[in-house]
Amino acid sequence: MRVGIPRALHYYKFFPFWKKLFDELNVEIILSSPTNKKIVEVGVMHGFGELCLPVKVYYGHALQLINEHPELDFLFVPRYVSELKESFWCPKWISLPDVIKILPNCPKLLNFEVNVKEFPIATAVIELGKQLGKSQSASLGAYKKAQKYYDEYLEFLRKGVSVIHALRLVLRDAPFKVPKRKSKGSIKFLLLGHAYNLFDTYINLDFAKKLNDQDVEVITIENMPEHIFKDPVIVNKKLLNYWRHEEEIMQAIRYFLTKGRNEIDGVIFLISFACGPDSLISELIMHDMKAVGIPYLAIIIDEHSSDSGLLTRVESFTDMIKRKIQKQELKIKQEPKLKIT
Numbered sequence: 001m002r003v004g005i006p007r008a009l010h011y012y013k014f015f016p017f018w019k020k021l022f023d024e025l026n027v028e029i030i031l032s033s034p035t036n037k038k039i040v041e042v043g044v045m046h047g048f049g050e051l052c053l054p055v056k057v058y059y060g061h062a063l064q065l066i067n068e069h070p071e072l073d074f075l076f077v078p079r080y081v082s083e084l085k086e087s088f089w090c091p092k093w094i095s096l097p098d099v100i101k102i103l104p105n106c107p108k109l110l111n112f113e114v115n116v117k118e119f120p121i122a123t124a125v126i127e128l129g130k131q132l133g134k135s136q137s138a139s140l141g142a143y144k145k146a147q148k149y150y151d152e153y154l155e156f157l158r159k160g161v162s163v164i165h166a167l168r169l170v171l172r173d174a175p176f177k178v179p180k181r182k183s184k185g186s187i188k189f190l191l192l193g194h195a196y197n198l199f200d201t202y203i204n205l206d207f208a209k210k211l212n213d214q215d216v217e218v219i220t221i222e223n224m225p226e227h228i229f230k231d232p233v234i235v236n237k238k239l240l241n242y243w244r245h246e247e248e249i250m251q252a253i254r255y256f257l258t259k260g261r262n263e264i265d266g267v268i269f270l271i272s273f274a275c276g277p278d279s280l281i282s283e284l285i286m287h288d289m290k291a292v293g294i295p296y297l298a299i300i301i302d303e304h305s306s307d308s309g310l311l312t313r314v315e316s317f318t319d320m321i322k323r324k325i326q327k328q329e330l331k332i333k334q335e336p337k338l339k340i341t
């Protein structure tokens with residue numbers, strides 16, 4: 001049994017869980033290639049204009065699997081509706097199987113719906129197993145192992161490891177071993193955004209590396225402690241945030257507005273063009289950052305983003321912060337020391 005998985009969108013969040021699940025069910029996974037020029041071009045051609053960049057890229061990955069792997073028994077396009085009772089995933093995630101199944105020559109979709117508002121994930125796994133001809137007990141056994149492995153993966157990320165490195169280990173079936181740090185960097189930024197924007201190095205033009213080259217240490221919300229994400233963010237009494245992704249981002253920001261204020265020197269929010277939820281919370285974050293004096297930059301990426309344009313913005317933001325820190329340090333040095341008699 002061969003199942004194709006597009007290396008895009010929720011791949012960057014859930015792939016370790018899926019991989020363990022399919023391995024345990026004895027199903028071979030065929031992944032699309034890492035994003036490249038052709039994948040983006042094909043995706044942009046098939047995705048209609050108003051779609052956000054990551055969904056267009058998803059089209060490109062799905063079409064690569066459809067066109068280059070006629071041997072596939074199924075294409076795995078999960079439907080993530082809700083993972084917590086109080087929130088929803090983005091509507092574009094929810095409708096993904098409906099739009100992908102109408103692509104030309106699309107093989108049968110392997111249905112997997114995560115919707116804890118309606119039923120537990122175990123039920124979704126049993127349904128998935130049925131389509132693959134697996135018994136209920138085999139599916140539940142695989143689910144248990146997949147969940148355990150995924151929890152270990154999340155714990156590994158909390159040790160400060162980048163998602164890109166951790167996914168590489170998952171693909172190689174290698175143990176989760178924390179790599180030796182080369183250097184910490186002279187300043188530290190929180191890089192905000194959805195995993196598919198931050199860790200698909202083709203669509204973000206290797207953004208994290210650009211920061212590392214400027215001697216910046218980068219952390220992302222995946223590296224933050226679990227307890228930060230326990231309580232919901234109250235924007236105001238009328239406005240409750242019910243988008244899951246955005247909730248995670250706002251929870252991380254809440255930490256840096258309070259206890260973690262001195263742990264970072266700046267925040268960069270990487271947003272895909274035409275992402276409605278992100279453009280909304282970006283405004284809220286900008287106001288909050290201004291209030292506490294943390295430098296903040298929002299960068300919108302699309303299929304036309306250029307390397308040099310992005311580099312110029314990163315360099316000027318980084319230089320500005322380094323200069324500000326130098327000035328503060330100089331001021332402290334020059335302040336007359338008080339003599340206590």
Ligand code: SF4
Binds near residue numbers: 054274
């Ligand atoms: S959250 Fe934004 S970027 Fe992600 S799928 Fe939805 S609209 Fe696109």
